[in-house]
Amino acid sequence: AGCSYKLRHQLHPVWQSPLSVPGGRRQSPINITLRDSLHDPHLKPLKIRYDPNTCTQIWNNGYSFLVEFDDSTDKSTLSGGPLLNQYRLCQFHFHWGESNAVGSEHTIDGTLFPAELHLVHWNSSKYKSFEEAVMEGDGLAVVAVFLKIGKRHEGLQKLVDALPAVRHKDSVVEFTSFNPSCLLPTCLDYWTYSGSLTTPPLTESVAWIIKKRPVEVSHDQLAVFRSLLFTSADEEEQKSMVNNFRLQQPLMNRTVRSSFS
Numbered sequence: 608a609g610c611s612y613k614l615r616h617q618l619h620p621v622w623q624s625p626l627s628v629p630g631g632r633r634q635s636p637i638n639i640t641l642r643d644s645l646h647d648p649h650l651k652p653l654k655i656r657y658d659p660n661t662c663t664q665i666w667n668n669g670y671s672f673l674v675e676f677d678d679s680t681d682k683s684t685l686s687g688g689p690l691l692n693q694y695r696l697c698q699f700h701f702h703w704g705e706s707n708a709v710g711s712e713h714t715i716d717g718t719l720f721p722a723e724l725h726l727v728h729w730n731s732s733k734y735k736s737f738e739e740a741v742m743e744g745d746g747l748a749v750v751a752v753f754l755k756i757g758k759r760h761e762g763l764q765k766l767v768d769a770l771p772a773v774r775h776k777d778s779v780v781e782f783t784s785f786n787p788s789c790l791l792p793t794c795l796d797y798w799t800y801s802g803s804l805t806t807p808p809l810t811e812s813v814a815w816i817i818k819k820r821p822v823e824v825s826h827d828q829l830a831v832f833r834s835l836l837f838t839s840a841d842e843e844e845q846k847s848m849v850n851n852f853r854l855q856q857p858l859m860n861r862t863v864r865s866s867f868s
């Protein structure tokens with residue numbers, strides 16, 4: 608779980624990063640307007656190969672809960688789509704709201720979803736580690752999947768059942784043999800644009816790939832996300848982990864491309 612373990616103790620001074628962000632020109636998230644997106648027929652299909660044996664643990668980092676992967680080899684990878692290189696899966700996490708009316712970071716023509724999944728990958732063709740890649744314009748690729756309330760998601764339940772063990776900030780629990788492919792919609796359509804991390808250090812290093820179709824989870828499954836806490840066990844005030852999404856950022860002179868017409 609290289610991508611976030613080491614990072615937990617390495618709080619580099621962000622202001623020295625080459626991709627300084629205040630007033631940045633490629634910030635995320637954004638609203639995707641169908642009218643302004645451009646079908647790019649040269650976009651390739653996404654190639655997603657995840658090995659469930661690389662799944663290692665779940666960690667409550669006080670912002671979301673991360674499902675972490677062993678990213679020491681190219682066992683779980685993303686390539687194709689808009690990407691020129693191969694990217695290695697290092698973690699996935701979610702953003703959600705206090706109610707089903709809010710939660711997602713990106714929106715489609717202003718439509719909000721109750722939650723959004725982010726599968727985080729780093730460019731292992733060009734860089735040696737996530738930490739190095741996070742500072743580069745082509746360092747990261749995040750696949751975003753919207754969640755909507757509907758039928759129970761059987762594949763998600765194993766994750767939901769593990770959440771009470773990471774209720775407090777900085778708690779970690781072993782979590783193995785999980786294949787995040789089960790969280791991807793069957794439809795292959797996506798949008799893509801150049802953006803940033805949506806939490807500090809907000810570096811402008813992310814190729815965003817937003818799946819067009821949401822996946823369904825049940826109301827009760829999403830309610831368990833809201834039972835997590837931002838606060839650690841030793842803090843007297845326990846704050847419910849909800850509304851962990853960033854406000855939308857200006858598109859500036861970016862084009863959102865679609866893989867479909």
Ligand SMILES: C[C@@H](CNC(=O)c1ccc(S(N)(=O)=O)cc1)Cn1ccc2ccccc21
Nearest residue numbers: 614619725727738741749803804805806808
């Ligand atoms: C990257 C941070 C840790 N943050 C992330 O890994 C991360 C990943 C994905 C998203 S999202 N929501 O956009 O998908 C957001 C954050 C550590 N870290 C803090 C400072 C810092 C400086 C150098 C290297 C790492 C550093």
Ligand SMILES: [Zn+2]
Nearest residue numbers: 700702725805
């Ligand atoms: Zn995220």
